[in-house]
Amino acid sequence: MTSLSFLLVALTLSSSDVSAKNVLMLVADDVGRELKVYGNTAIKMPNLDKLAERSAAFTSAFTAVSSCSPSRSAILTGLPPHQNGMFGLHHLFHHFSSFDQVLSLPGILSNHGVRTGIIGKKHVGPESVYPFEFDHSETNDNLLQASRNITYIRELSREFLRSNDSRPFFLYIGFMDAHRCDGKLGTFCEKFGNGDPGMGSIPDWTPTIYGPSEVEVPYFVQDTPAARGDLAKQYLSLSRLDQGIGLVLQELELAGHGEDTLVMYTSDNGIPFPGAKTNLYDSGATEPLLVSSPDHPDSWGTTNPVLTSLLDLTPTVLDWLNASYPKYHIFDQEPVKLTGKSLLGYLNRPITRESRSENSIYSGFERRLQELERAAATYGSHESHEITMYYPMRSIRTSEYKLILNLNYLMPYPVASDIYSSPTFQDILNRTESGDSLPWYKTLREYYYRGKWELYDLLKDPEELHNVAESAEYQPVMTLLRERLKDWQKGTSDPWQCSPERVWNTQTGKCDPLYNGI
Known part of the structure; x- marks a missing residue:
């Protein structure tokens, strides 16, 4: 995009005022629907269970792509990866990036007067396409600390939320649990911060230990001792995620933003097991999606079966903040249009499955x-x-x-x-x-x-x-x-x-x- 065209876009965007509301987006890493609201009674996730009680839980939510960087780019741009250019992983020699012309939520919202922040895993680029104002991701911080040390995440959240800044905000927190790890930290980095010698200590984390017999084995994972042991370690790392989310939500309340902030929780792709992550089968594409709106209390504690895509998150954020989507082009193609939908309207509707014609002559x-x-x-x-x-x-x-x-x-x-x-x-x-x-x-x-x-x-x-x-x-x-x-x-x-x-x-x-x- 030329500097002149960027200026024209910026001027167009600045002409619209956003509402005095905020957004907190919580994105887990390689996490499925390991929650009571989705039928998993084996795992203990008290903080996410509490969030679900104040949310609409979408039961048919799917990622646009079951891969880390491409999914995160889709979440932040509202565009599938083949359209935004993030064809694969962003880091190291993989080096995939979104097209330079693409506009994402942090850039769009900044031009609407919204303060933007990211804590934890970003995993997308280039920086010009994803320009967060407050950035404690791998770009400017230690990724392991900023994405798995929940005490540090709480401190960074407090710094952002209690900033002396009256602008509405969009805060994106990318937890790295429950992504797999290599080396001494354990299969899921489940030893990181657990207090063992050489592992350090995360003061706010009390690890929840599971035995192999205590886990729920998904249909696409073989029920063997090796797989059960693997799942038990995944569950352990999920306890760090859950407690971290509880800390962030506590900071949101203490900062006085519990009643003016839309909170969304999801994950980027399926769990890191064969048959799931990197597949487009439901086992790899089905995601948790909790949407907690202070303006829609009737939706709290409900489940919603409407088909939902993570491509819907960008339109939902823009709708909540009353921010318009800009008119622009990628290369010489037609003007970019979002194919997702805002989910706010579904928080007002009676919760029913897709209607069918009862009087149809067909059967x-x-x-x-x-x-x-x-x-x-x-x-x-x-x-x-x-x-x-x-x-x-x-x-x-x-x-x-x-x-x-x-x-x-x-x-x-x-x-x-x-x-x-x-x-x-x-x-x-x-x-x-x-x-x-x-x-x-x-x-x-x-x-x-x-x-x-x-x-x-x-x-x-x-x-x-x-x-x-x-x-x-x-x-x-x-x-x-x-x-x-x-x-x-x-x-x-x-x-x-x-x-x-x-x-x-x-x-x-x-x-x-x-x-x-x-």
């Missing part, structure tokens, strides 16, 4: 097909994750069906390094190699090798075990969902919209065939 499968064309949907977009993990995927999900397009399906699905080295995946490898019994929901080969298209009937097959993409009965569903997915790719300027059997012709603006046999 059963025909009725489902009739309604599919207008059914609410969420979309997924994945490119890489680590630099070596190129495996682009696209997906569309309604309340009844999930369609996944695997563009690189002739190659084996890649495995992230932290998941590969985990006790759970090593257990899968060892049992597969030795021929021992493996109580997993798939074979290793089925996990690696996937069809170009995967279609799941979620009402009959919620665990996505039976791909019906080639079933004659489901071809009308395939046709409708493929068209809707194609429309979304086109509307979000997806560079992969012609792949893998065609290529984009820049002169004609059409997809031309490659005749590659795919």
